[in-house]
Amino acid sequence: MSVAQSRRISTLIAGRFARSMIARASGGTVALSRLWPGRTDRLIIAPHDLRTADATRAAEIYAGRFVFAGKIVTCHGRSIFDLEPPSEDWEAALLGFGWLRHLRAADTALTRANARSLVDDWISNQARKRPLERRADVRARRVISLLSQAPLVLGDTDGKFYRKYLRGLAREIKYLRYSTLDNDGVPRLQVLIALCYASLCLANQARNIKTASRKLSDELQRQILPDGGHISRNPGALVELLSDLLPLRQTFAARNIAPPPALLNAIDRMMPMLRFFRHGDGSFALFNGMSTAPSDLVATLLAYDDTRGVPMSNMPHSGFQRIDAGTTALIIDTGAPPPPSVSQDAHAGCLSFEFSSGASRIVVNCGMPSTGRDNWRPFARSTAAHSTLTYHESSSCQFVELSAMKRLLRGSPITSGPSNVDSHREAISDGDMLTASHDGYLSRFGVIHRRVLMVSDDGTRLEGEDQVGPAPSGRIKGSDADFALRFHLHPSVKASRLSDARGVMLVLPNRDVWTFEAVDDKVELEDSVFLAGNDGPRRTSQIVIRQDARQASTVRWSFVRSSTSASATNARRNARREPELPL
Structure with missing residues (x-):
């Protein structure tokens, strides 16, 4: 545990103790x-x-x-x-x-x-x-x-x-x-x-x-x-x-x-x-x-x-951005963690986003269940439960973990996390572009996560780029530099991994078809869980791209809405991949 974390936990404990003593004295x-x-x-x-x-x-x-x-x-x-x-x-x-x-x-x-x-x-x-x-x-x-x-x-x-x-x-x-x-x-x-x-x-x-x-x-x-x-x-x-x-x-x-x-x-x-x-x-x-x-x-x-x-x-004070285009909505977390005294439920989801088309949610975070929270809380608060980048299977925030401290502080507040979250938004020729970064992994691993999101004017295309690299004049710490990019899908979305292992076809409840592609990287479709359902946790899927920051520090990806049916979209992609016959 770092000196800064120890100091922050000590401050939280001292504040809690003082407030409890005042409350008890007043109760008498x-x-x-x-x-x-x-x-x-x-x-x-x-x-x-x-x-x-x-x-x-x-x-x-x-x-x-x-x-x-x-x-x-x-x-x-x-x-x-x-x-x-x-x-x-x-x-x-x-x-x-x-x-x-x-x-x-x-x-x-x-x-x-x-x-x-x-x-x-x-x-x-x-x-x-x-x-x-x-x-x-x-x-x-x-x-x-x-x-x-x-x-x-x-x-x-x-x-x-x-x-x-x-x-x-x-x-x-x-x-x-x-x-x-x-x-x-x-x-x-x-x-x-x-x-x-x-x-x-x-x-x-x-x-x-x-x-x-x-x-x-x-x-x-x-x-x-x-x-x-x-x-x-x-x-x-x-x-x-x-x-x-x-x-x-x-x-x-x-x-x-x-x-x-x-x-x-x-x-x-x-x-x-x-x-x-x-x-x-x-x-x-x-x-x-x-x-x-x-x-x-x-x-x-x-x-x-x-x-x-x-x-x-x-919403600059709360630290969120929203992009609306056509029937598409994109909501992004671009803020630092809240103050420790109100962070008992805060998540390590910096630069995560949720993405919907009309009445269909496509990309979500796992959320928190309405009941049985204690069983799911550690996972739900982790970065891996959010649609963002996870470095070395670690969360961008760290939480109080000792049981005795949790009881004393009545929860598990955040002890460290991103302190510098930058975001810049601009209108480009065919849409809106948001550039953001956070330093939640800088002190431990020497890296900064940078994310660029672009939504087309008609809302039919979302393009993204995620980059992990050292700060200027810095270097990556440690021998491991693995990271994973996750996109948790809503349970109502039917996902099929494409045969070229570079994309996933998504069919929404209204039969609209979206295609996820990462041309330069292998795409996996793995199990996930949606915790915020009305009927409790539900099984769902997540799109995952794994890479090593020393070998490939940037991942480019896109979600594109198709104007045709799922079968026609799949047939067109297969035809595009078939080699031409010799004359």
């Missing part, structure tokens, strides 16, 4: 305090929940079957809160109480009574608290859920349960106020959003609205970059945050209180970024921890976008 103060400042004797308003509800799941919950994060737990008459959770994701979903929205969607006396019984069970048995229940993002989700679903739980209740509900909610809010320092990134914003909701929805909280709004505004200005991206560089963060920020804006309006300008500005910046990452089929590009996003929720979020404009092409 909370335990001795009286009610949260101001009497929380009634609810004034319940915020709207934009997340999709499924009324059919209410029957499962009533039957004691709780299905979260791909896992099923059946109560068999016992309290669901007493059972051992099958996974951390499942437990977080249970303790976040977002499932109350499914009961509300059913809207029957039975589901209302069921919701009330489950909430009462949780409030009445605080002695069985689990560590995950105290996690800031889980507690924030729980507060927001209890506020937004209050009409369901309190609709037919008596004054005794009403007061009990408010006491439980007030206790959660008190602890939440001291959770902001213990986390960074999306969890910290979720805590501040939950506190804003609490100040607006509960009575006698006027004195806290200003404080909560100011803290949220400061954090939005820090975390939401000028181009609308999130500091973590994860597109999924935009979906998660907008799902809470849009109803929060409505809640301010419902209370006849002007929303903070920083809130309005953040939403206005994030909306175009949401469109930036979308392919023609509505799915999101898979960068830095992005998984599948619920299409109905995304459609709901986009309905709030008044501009509905064409996505911008350059």
